[in-house]
Amino acid sequence: MLTATQKKTAEAIVNIFETSEVLGDYSAVTLIPGDTGHLTYGRSQTTLGAGSLHRLLQRYCANDGARFGARLAPYLPHFESRDPALDRDLRLHNLLRASADDPVMRDTQDTFFDEAYWQPAARAAARLGIACALGVAVIYDSLVHGNWAAMRNRTLATAGDPSQEGERKWIGAYVAIRRAWLAGHSRADLRATAYRMESFQRLMDQGYWGLELPLVVRGREISVAALSAAPPGSYDGPQPGSRTLALQSPLQRGLDVRLVQLGLSDRGVNIKADGIFGQTSARLLRGYQASTDLPPTGTADTALIAALVA
Numbered sequence: 001m002l003t004a005t006q007k008k009t010a011e012a013i014v015n016i017f018e019t020s021e022v023l024g025d026y027s028a029v030t031l032i033p034g035d036t037g038h039l040t041y042g043r044s045q046t047t048l049g050a051g052s053l054h055r056l057l058q059r060y061c062a063n064d065g066a067r068f069g070a071r072l073a074p075y076l077p078h079f080e081s082r083d084p085a086l087d088r089d090l091r092l093h094n095l096l097r098a099s100a101d102d103p104v105m106r107d108t109q110d111t112f113f114d115e116a117y118w119q120p121a122a123r124a125a126a127r128l129g130i131a132c133a134l135g136v137a138v139i140y141d142s143l144v145h146g147n148w149a150a151m152r153n154r155t156l157a158t159a160g161d162p163s164q165e166g167e168r169k170w171i172g173a174y175v176a177i178r179r180a181w182l183a184g185h186s187r188a189d190l191r192a193t194a195y196r197m198e199s200f201q202r203l204m205d206q207g208y209w210g211l212e213l214p215l216v217v218r219g220r221e222i223s224v225a226a227l228s229a230a231p232p233g234s235y236d237g238p239q240p241g242s243r244t245l246a247l248q249s250p251l252q253r254g255l256d257v258r259l260v261q262l263g264l265s266d267r268g269v270n271i272k273a274d275g276i277f278g279q280t281s282a283r284l285l286r287g288y289q290a291s292t293d294l295p296p297t298g299t300a301d302t303a304l305i306a307a308l309v310a
Contacts, residue, residue, distance in 0.1 A: 002122075002133050005227070009211040010137035011118065012222045014144050017196050018045045020218070022226045026109055027100035027233040029093045034189045039087045041096050043106075043231075044113045044144050048086055052116065054079035060099070060108045067102040071095055094265040094273035098258050100234045101275075117143045124148070128170075129163045133211040135171045138200055142178065145196065151178045168209065175200050235275050240309045245300040247282040256309075257281070260300055263308030264288055 002010070015024035024043030031039060037047030046052040057079055061069040072095060078086055086092060099105045121140035130136065142148035151174065159165055159173035179197035182190055199217055208215060214223040235255040245252055245260060258275035264284060265271055271284050282298035290296040294304070 002136060005213070005224070006133040006211050007118070008227050009213060009215065009222055010133060010140055011113075012227060013137055013199070013211075013215075013217050014141050015043060016217050016220050016222075017141065017193075017199070018144070019043065020220070021232050022220055022222055023229065023231040025100075025233040026106050026231055027097040029096050031087055032189050034187060038082070038084055039093075042100075042113075043109050044117065046112075048079065048082055048084075051080075051082065054082075055116075056109065056112050059112060060105055063104050063108065065104045066108075067104065068095060068099040072099065090270065091265050094262050094271075097233075097273045097275075098262045101236070101255050101258060103236075106231065106234060113144075124152075128152075128161075128167075130167045130171065132167060132171075132209045134200070134203055134209045135167055137211065138171055138175060141196060141200070145193065147181075151181060154181075168204075172201075172204060175204070233275075240305050241302045244302065245277050245305065247277065247279060247298060252277040256305065259309045260285075260305055263310075267308075 011024075012022045015021055019025035019028045026043050028043075028045065029039070029041055030045060035047075035049075037049040039048040039053065040046065041053055042056065046056045048054075054076065057072055058076055060066050061073045061076060063069065066072075075086070075092060118140060121136060121143050124143070125131070125136045125139050130139070139148065142151060155170065155174040155177050158177065159170055162170035165173075175197045179194050179201070182194040182197065185191050195218070203211075203215070203217075214221055214226075216222070220226075235253070235258055238254050238256050240256040240259050242256065243252075245257060253276050255275070257277045258273050260277075261271050261273035261275070261281060265273055267288065269284050269288050271281065285300060286296040286298040289298075289304075300308070
């Protein structure tokens with residue numbers, strides 16, 4: 001049995017692989033050229049192509065407390081049919097980003113990824129007799145990234161059974177086989193992910209079989225403090241209308257900025273709802289103000305915020 005901290009550490013390693021963040025980026029919307037998964041979203045990057053993004057959003061929309069459930073629900077049939085047009089729907093992308101500010105979405109993602117990936121990884125490890133934290137993390141990564149069963153079978157055929165060879169030796173063989181498969185893949189996007197196995201190899205070389213903290217993975221520190229921090233890219237405040245939004249230093253960030261950006265996106269402005277009020281947000285806000293006969297100040301007062309967020 002892994003401790004709660006070991007489980008969080010294993011998840012953090014995969015979060016870093018997926019979104020470069022220890023806690024993952026719940027708001028991440030990604031499109032990788034050539035990726036058959038198409039649109040991907042969330043902490044562990046559910047995909048349109050695999051159908052996992054539909055299942056995640058279906059669960060979120062079914063929750064009565066989902067702040068953005070009613071706005072996402074009309075998209076569900078398109079997610080179910082895996083409509084590639086969603087790859088280019090920038091308003092939808094902004095809605096997904098904003099949904100990450102809803103604690104219900106973050107909790108839904110955590111539960112979904114635990115059920116879809118972590119629990120199957122733990123069961124797969126138990127069937128193979130793999131108990132070390134690093135070994136379970138390798139299996140978890142493969143279930144998130146894909147093609148676990150084929151690589152497992154290839155390793156069993158090549159390196160034998162873990163109960164006979166020892167779990168550490170077997171995991172080492174698995175990592176080497178999977179790295180070779182990734183590095184030689186016909187798809188460039190998969191070739192580029194061979195670093196995942198290289199990162200695990202470094203942890204094995206350093207003897208971190210129990211995932212003892214602190215660790216450094218791809219330049220990111222995993223520590224007790226990092227695991228206890230607030231997730232990046234998600235905002236719980238300030239509430240809209242509690243301040244005027246304007247370009248300043250340091251840049252204003254938060255829930256109110258994200259919702260104003262989402263309001264502009266809903267009105268046809270080509271803006272990314274990242275929750276950061278920078279020069280681009282100020283410029284696009286001025287353009288919107290000019291188009292609606294408002295003084296083009298680039299500043300959102302409480303009245304304009306109320307109109308955009310309504």
